[in-house]
Amino acid sequence: MKFKSRRFTLLDAGLLVLLxxxxxxxxxxxxxxxxxxxxWKVIFQYLVRFDQVSGSWxxxxxxxxxxxTIRLSVWATLLATCLGAVMGxxxxxxxxxxxxxxxxxxxxxRNLPPLVLIFIFYYFFGDQIMPWLQxxxxxxxxxxxxxxxxxxxxxxxxxxxxxxxxxxxxAVYEGAYITEMFRSGIESIEKGQWEASYALGLGRWQQMRHxxxxxxxxxxxxxxxxxxxxxxxxxxxVSVISIQELTFQGLQLMxxxxxxxxxxxxxxxxxxxxxxxxxxxxxxxxLIMSRSRS
Numbered sequence: 001m002k003f004k005s006r007r008f009t010l011l012d013a014g015l016l017v018l019l020x021x022x023x024x025x026x027x028x029x030x031x032x033x034x035x036x037x038x039x040w041k042v043i044f045q046y047l048v049r050f051d052q053v054s055g056s057w058x059x060x061x062x063x064x065x066x067x068x069t070i071r072l073s074v075w076a077t078l079l080a081t082c083l084g085a086v087m088g089x090x091x092x093x094x095x096x097x098x099x100x101x102x103x104x105x106x107x108x109x110r111n112l113p114p115l116v117l118i119f120i121f122y123y124f125f126g127d128q129i130m131p132w133l134q135x136x137x138x139x140x141x142x143x144x145x146x147x148x149x150x151x152x153x154x155x156x157x158x159x160x161x162x163x164x165x166x167x168x169x170x171a172v173y174e175g176a177y178i179t180e181m182f183r184s185g186i187e188s189i190e191k192g193q194w195e196a197s198y199a200l201g202l203g204r205w206q207q208m209r210h211x212x213x214x215x216x217x218x219x220x221x222x223x224x225x226x227x228x229x230x231x232x233x234x235x236x237x238v239s240v241i242s243i244q245e246l247t248f249q250g251l252q253l254m255x256x257x258x259x260x261x262x263x264x265x266x267x268x269x270x271x272x273x274x275x276x277x278x279x280x281x282x283x284x285x286x287l288i289m290s291r292s293r294s
Contacts (some may be wrong), residue, residue: 036261038261038262039259039262040262042257042259042262043259043262043263043266045060046060046061046062046253046263046266047059047060047062047063047266048060048063061249061252061253062246062249062250062253062266062267062270064244064249065244065245065246065247065248065249065250066246066270066274068155068243068244068245068246069232069235069236069245069246069274070232070274071153071154071155071163072163072166072167072170072231072235072238072243072245073170073228073231073232073235075154075167075171076166076167076170076171076174076231076235077171077174077224077227077228077231079167079168079171079175080170080171080172080173080174080175080178080227080231081175081178081224083171083172083175083178083179084174084175084176084177084178084179084181084182085178085182087102087105087106087175087176087179087182088102088178088179088180088181088182088183088185088186089182089186089208090102091103091106091179091180091182091183092183092186092187094204102179105176105179106176106179106180109172109173109175109176110176110177114169114170114173114234114237115237115240117169117172117173118165118166118169118237118238118240118241119240119241120169121165121168121169121172122162122165122166122169122241125161125164125165125168126161126162126164126165126241127161130160130161130164130165131161135160135161135164136157136158136160136161139157139160140157140158155244159243159244162241162242162243163243165241166235166238166241166243169238170231170234170235170238173234174227174230174231174234177227177230178224178227181220181223181224181227182216182220185216185217185219185220186208186212186213186216188216188219189212189215189216193211193212193215194207194211194212196211197210197211197212218289221285221286221289222282222285222286222289225278225281225282225285225286226282228278228282229275229278229279229282232271232274232275232278233271233275239251246267246270246271247267250263250264250266250267
């Protein structure tokens, strides 16, 4: 498949001029009509701070929240992909019981508000299971090096219960959509692939493992990338259980500084940088895969 580059036309130029004019007019109206004292110069100190002990710059509240959002999204997507793969295989299984289980999972999760799931997992898993397992105590008892690695991957050890609850909630919620991706990917494989692998004497699991799934993975990578971006946006809802991700840090900062517009514009920009960067990377991967298939 060949991709043709689109030329820059007069219509594109006109749209850019109109957009620039709208931005300038909005900025002018805000500056002249809005009774608000802007304090952009103080926002930088909430992004990074200078550590007197180490003599280096370190991330502050907003960047720490951004890193927590990235941790949440990565772990939730990995877990959701594993869950979606298993449930996707169950969706196309020849066993009626497995099909019923996977169908019940998909329909129940997709028809429940994620806020309800968050509280269910937080009060059951975070409040009951995690204290019984004493995971936080085990992490705090480890060496400083282990704690640093755990902090980099999972955040502060004393907040691991809430973090794990948030990851599981997002994974269960996003996993329902990834299940359907795997199901549709498997069903999109041509019948001839099944017949050819059967003619070679492969059993159903061998067919799935060696012939079908490699093609399925290649086909669903673009929608999986889109689901990762969706997970980043959906992660904002876990702020209700005090996970110190980007939205939570923005709420806390706004409550203490009253810099409503500056804080939320900065939070918006950070989300946009993260999601647009992922979108461009996903688009690049999709183009590479399309060229490799052509």
